[in-house]
Amino acid sequence: MCWLKNVPLNQQMQLMRRSRPMINGSRLMRWQGYIIASIANVLKHQHQSMASAYDMLKSLKEMFGEQNCAAKQTAMKALLTxxxxxxxxxxxxxxxxxxxxxxxxxxxxxxxxxxxxxxxxxxxxxxxxxxxxxxxxxxxxxxxxxxxxxxxxxxxxxxxxxxxxxx
Known part of the structure; x- marks a missing residue:
């Protein structure tokens, strides 16, 4: 299991943004490999051509951010009712x-x-x-x-x- 899955997406993006300028080629490839290995096959093909791990995370957040909002609403409704x-x-x-x-x-x-x-x-x-x-x-x-x-x-x-x- 990839350790990156346990870190909230916004923290992953901050980590990538902070470490982006200092990452050499092999470390960048490793980050991209972690992300690619942890997502579904359908998404792998779409994200393999992206230049950086930061861009991958940003794209994934755009795709799934609204699902998180719906999940919050559902969980809050369950609690309140x-x-x-x-x-x-x-x-x-x-x-x-x-x-x-x-x-x-x-x-x-x-x-x-x-x-x-x-x-x-x-x-x-x-x-x-x-x-x-x-x-x-x-x-x-x-x-x-x-x-x-x-x-x-x-x-x-x-x-x-x-x-x-x-x-």
């Missing part, structure tokens, strides 16, 4: 919300930790209303991992307090 279903496990809901936030971070949208906790609290079912009230009254600062633990404890207390239906 998710609501915990009453009676479903809070752990599953938290993990789903955390995965949406990780996806957004990968796409370049960074949400600070405090806002993440606030957003997750707003998606909880109504049975967690007392938990939200306590959190806001005490101004508790929690990480996502601690929030998951606290919500799991709160869920077990809520289940104990809920009377069983009588047949």
């Amino acid at each position: 998710t609501k915990m279903v009453e009676g479903s496990p809070v752990k599953d809901h938290m993990l789903k919300m955390m995965s949406y936030m990780n996806e957004l971070e990968i796409l370049g949208i960074v949400i600070d930790k405090k806002s993440q906790v606030e957003m997750i609290q707003q998606t909880l079912s109504d049975s967690f209303q007392q938990f939200r009230l306590n959190y806001n009254m005490k101004k508790i600062g929690l990480s996502l991992a601690k929030l998951l633990n606290e919500l799991t404890v709160a869920e077990s207390i809520i289940k104990q307090q809920t009377p069983l239906p009588v047949a």
